[in-house]
Amino acid sequence: MKGNLFIISSPAGGGKTTITNLLLEELPFLKRVVTYTTRKKRKNEIDGVDYVFLKKEEFENLISQDAFLEYALVHGNYYGTPKKEVFQLLEKGFDIILVIDVQGMKQIKQIYPAVITVFILPPSIDDLINRMRLRGESEEEIQKRLDTAKKEIPYWKEYDYIVINDNLLEAKDKIKSVILAERCKSSKFDINIIKDEKLKSLMV
């Protein structure tokens, strides 16, 4: 594939969505593939933009067609990344950024080992709780997400890169560096971008 596939994971409230949106604004070659889900649409969310919202039967129909790069049942709702959109964009040379959880990362790594994975850590557990409260989540919801976070954080070692989000813009810039650096990997270098034939003949 010409482009790179990036996965961004973090506990709920860790900042993955905000950072990803900033990166998508700044990097024209970076694209997002909208996740399919069966969870209820929150106010301010737009169908087809934040998620593609599907009925359970529709989602399970797509599972049976092997249409997902990864999918999961989280807190009773399905979430899935459509395969076709990802591979089409990578083939065109775009980089793709996926915001998914640890289980999704593992599934994708098996199908597509070249994936580049980034885990965003909060500076502290209390900070994580505060951010969820600021987002207006119920205490019950917070407790549920915190339990998930505690199960996910130990998997940080399986990720390629770790970024602590104690400052949103600094954390964003670090992940931006990761994306830019990965584009400079010699293993990804496309010799056809060299216009000078003299130079090119030395490189093949």
Place this chain on the structure above:
Amino acid sequence: MKGNLFIISSPAGGGKTTITNLLLEELPFLKRVVTYTTRKKRKNEIDGVDYVFLKKEEFENLISQDAFLEYALVHGNYYGTPKKEVFQLLEKGFDIILVIDVQGMKQIKQIYPAVITVFILPPSIDDLINRMRLRGESEEEIQKRLDTAKKEIPYWKEYDYIVINDNLLEAKDKIKSVILAERCKSSKFDINIIKDEKLKSLMV
């Protein structure tokens, strides 16, 4: 080692020295170790800053003491990177950037496989020649360096990262991204920077 060791190589006139100086200004954690050489000091060069200028006997004495991470005889002059300075700074957590040629890169990679290597390519061979002329080098000198460049460019594949210097500041920013991204590698992550004990206990 706590810090990362970077090698920057490019054909003469490729921009490695200018870019490295810009990076050293911008990144406070990045240090350079001054190369030892027996070549004649050029006007504007300062002993101990641009190079440590030594007599041939002095240099060969250091070789016999195994004091170099790498050294080479290029166009009749010795160039070498002192081992002690590099390892002391890496141990303190600084990143080190070394401007050396392909042969030096190979030597260091054998001694220190964790080294991260960047090759800067010119946009064209003519561009390379022009830059050497602008630098005031004689046609004979240019031809000699061009022959070396033609021998070195085929080794680009052995480097971790490739950056084309068709725009100095953009090339510098790409290498800056590489340096920043490598600091985010989970394999380099120092859990002791986490202050929150609750979070830390989930990470070990």
